Amino acid sequence: MLTALFVACATVFLIAFFSYGRFLERRxxxxxxxxxxxxxxxxxxxxxxxxxAVLFGHHFSSIAGAGPIVGPIIAATAFGWAAPLLWVxxxxxxxxxxxxxxALVASVRNRARSIADVARESMSPLAYRMLLVFMWLALVYxxxxxTDLTATTFVExxxxxxxxxxxxxLAICFGFSLYRLKVPxxxxxxxxxxxxxxAIWAGESLPISSQGLGSWLGLSPAKAWSVVLIAYCxxxxxxxxxxxxxxxxYLSSYLLYASMLLxxxxxxxxxFEVQFPAFVAWSAAGIGPLFPIVFITVACGACSGxxxxxxxxxxxxxxxxxxxxxxxGYGAMLVEGLVAVMALxxxxxxxxxxxxxxxxxxxxxGAGIGRFAAVMGIPEKLGxxxxxxxxxxxxxxxxxxxTRLGRYIFEEFFQLRPGPAxxxxxxxxxxxxxxxxxxxxxxxxxxxxxxxxxIWPVFGATNQLLAGLTFVVLAVWLRRTSGxxxxxxxxxxxxxxxxxYALVLLIQQYGLSLIGGIASVLLALAVLLIVEAVRAxxxxxx
Numbered sequence: 012m013l014t015a016l017f018v019a020c021a022t023v024f025l026i027a028f029f030s031y032g033r034f035l036e037r038r039x040x041x042x043x044x045x046x047x048x049x050x051x052x053x054x055x056x057x058x059x060x061x062x063x064a065v066l067f068g069h070h071f072s073s074i075a076g077a078g079p080i081v082g083p084i085i086a087a088t089a090f091g092w093a094a095p096l097l098w099v100x101x102x103x104x105x106x107x108x109x110x111x112x113x114a115l116v117a118s119v120r121n122r123a124r125s126i127a128d129v130a131r132e133s134m135s136p137l138a139y140r141m142l143l144v145f146m147w148l149a150l151v152y153x154x155x156x157x158t159d160l161t162a163t164t165f166v167e168x169x170x171x172x173x174x175x176x177x178x179x180x181l182a183i184c185f186g187f188s189l190y191r192l193k194v195p196x197x198x199x200x201x202x203x204x205x206x207x208x209x210a211i212w213a214g215e216s217l218p219i220s221s222q223g224l225g226s227w228l229g230l231s232p233a234k235a236w237s238v239v240l241i242a243y244c245x246x247x248x249x250x251x252x253x254x255x256x257x258x259x260x261y262l263s264s265y266l267l268y269a270s271m272l273l274x275x276x277x278x279x280x281x282x283f284e285v286q287f288p289a290f291v292a293w294s295a296a297g298i299g300p301l302f303p304i305v306f307i308t309v310a311c312g313a314c315s316g317x318x319x320x321x322x323x324x325x326x327x328x329x330x331x332x333x334x335x336x337x338x339x340g341y342g343a344m345l346v347e348g349l350v351a352v353m354a355l356x357x358x359x360x361x362x363x364x365x366x367x368x369x370x371x372x373x374x375x376x377g378a379g380i381g382r383f384a385a386v387m388g389i390p391e392k393l394g395x396x397x398x399x400x401x402x403x404x405x406x407x408x409x410x411x412x413x414t415r416l417g418r419y420i421f422e423e424f425f426q427l428r429p430g431p432a433x434x435x436x437x438x439x440x441x442x443x444x445x446x447x448x449x450x451x452x453x454x455x456x457x458x459x460x461x462x463x464x465x466i467w468p469v470f471g472a473t474n475q476l477l478a479g480l481t482f483v484v485l486a487v488w489l490r491r492t493s494g495x496x497x498x499x500x501x502x503x504x505x506x507x508x509x510x511x512y513a514l515v516l517l518i519q520q521y522g523l524s525l526i527g528g529i530a531s532v533l534l535a536l537a538v539l540l541i542v543e544a545v546r547a548x549x550x551x552x553x
Contacts, residue, residue, distance in 0.1 A: 012285050027108070027345060035113075036337055045333055048122050048327065057251075057325070058123065059251075070321060072263045079311045079350045079351040083351045085308050085467075088287075090304075091289050096352065099309060099312045099351045099352060106502040106505070108341045108344040108345055115322035115330070117485055118323035125324060127143045133491055134484065137543060138540055142540060145537070152466055152474075157413070158240050160406060162234070172214070174211050174400045177210040182259030182262055185259075207265065224239070230449075243407070245441055257329070259407075266400065270398060273394070274356065285360070298468075299516055306509045306510075307474070309351065310474045312351025316477025317474055320477075360382070384398075447462055476510035482503035483541065487544060511534065
């Protein structure tokens with residue numbers, strides 16, 4: 012059953028890419044005769060045309076991160092795998108893919124400007140300012156959650172930490188080979204991709220001591236890694252995209268492709284059966300009711316507002332031709348949906364009483380990849396390390412991209428000129444994540460918990476509400492430019508309703524705590540933005 016289920020999901024995604032993807036192209040009147048911002052406003056730093064395979068790797072690596080793995084595993088162990096699987100399939104095809112594709116095209120048609128800037132022209136200056144604040148806060152949560160998740164992974168497995176940093180060095184060398192030495196991308200790929208996999212073996216042989224790093228910085232190992240990761244984010248964010256961002260994202264995509272291949276082979280030939288129940292409960296302790304919690308917990312695998320920030324922040328500045336938008340925008344979302352399905356299979360294989368069901372999502376995922384690797388004769392421990400490296404590499408990608416996007420938004424909000432201002436804007440964006448990383452956060456009962464676990468509920472709600480608000484902006488923009496916005500209204504209403512309800516539940520659960528206060532601010536911002544959108548809609552009618 013596991014094999015048939017996975018193959019069926021992959022087939023449905025493939026059909027959707029060629030059918031609904033082409034429908035979206037017609038609806039947005041894609042035309043390669045329009046020159047993209049990467050050519051019209053080329054600057055050699057942020058606006059650089061990229062080969063579609065390289066850009067797909069960047070975009071996919073940036074939007075994937077740990078989201079399509081952590082969220083589905085949390086939801087499946089709490090509620091059963093059926094509801095998350097249904098949401099991933101329908102959400103990725105009809106909501107998330109549309110959201111990502113539309114955000115990319117809208118940004119490209121508006122000189123690669125952010126969705127907030129599109130809102131300023133389509134709605135009002137007030138909507139623009141509020142959306143910038145909302146987007147910036149969402150990125151702060153992304154940085155906080157994924158910094159803590161990566162630090163936790165590095166503490167648990169020093170070999171993964173070594174491999175991750177070796178990978179960064181290889182990515183820089185790959186970038187110089189491609190852009191300065193003019194090595195053809197095929198030859199560079201044939202050299203550097205095997206070296207990336209060799210780094211996995213090297214990491215296991217030379218693990219970094221987290222205790223030593225913690226002692227050197229005078230912090231706990233996890234907090235020490237968080238500080239190092241935030242320092243990395245600063246450096247990576249202010250360097251030209253061709254040095255690290257583009258080459259690293261391209262190479263890291265091969266890690267995920269390989270992990271997906273391992274999962275596919277394991278599922279097809281491993282003889283694994285579905286053991287975990289499809290349905291567990293309508294409500295889970297400490298999490299909440301199935302609706303709307305499934306829809307904010309499973310974000311990146313089905314629909315994610317963060318994707319619009321990537322699409323309109325970095326990807327639109329590197330798109331070579333408009334026709335590449337379907338593969339990069341819509342296609343990457345469908346592949347991410349398949350990653351979420353893969354993550355769900357690591358839960359489906361577990362028996363209901365398995366000790367892994369109470370472990371962190373990364374442990375469940377790593378164990379699943381290890382079992383899939385064993386089918387090919389690869390030692391299970393090495394398979395686990397590979398799975399964790401692939402995941403941590405994607406998280407590093409997300410951290411870098413989120414910091415860069417936060418820098419763009421900060422510069423845009425305060426009307427800062429590009430150049431030296433990027434250093435101050437980057438520092439401002441990383442200040443709150445650093446503060447969260449050094450704090451001890453608590454749950455609704457006052458018990459200390461990891462930062463990612465404390466922030467995840469409000470991160471999920473913020474992320475999905477951002478997707479709903481992006482749909483609002485896109486619907487108004489499309490109405491102004493072509494009038495063909497009807498297909499956006501169903502996903503718009505669903506995402507807004509589900510996430511507003513989730514924020515209300517969070518406020519009730521956390522009260523006057525930090526999380527409850529953040530949820531209250533976000534709810535107020537969202538309501539004001541919706542009011543602005545309604546006013547803009549009526550102005551169009553008049």
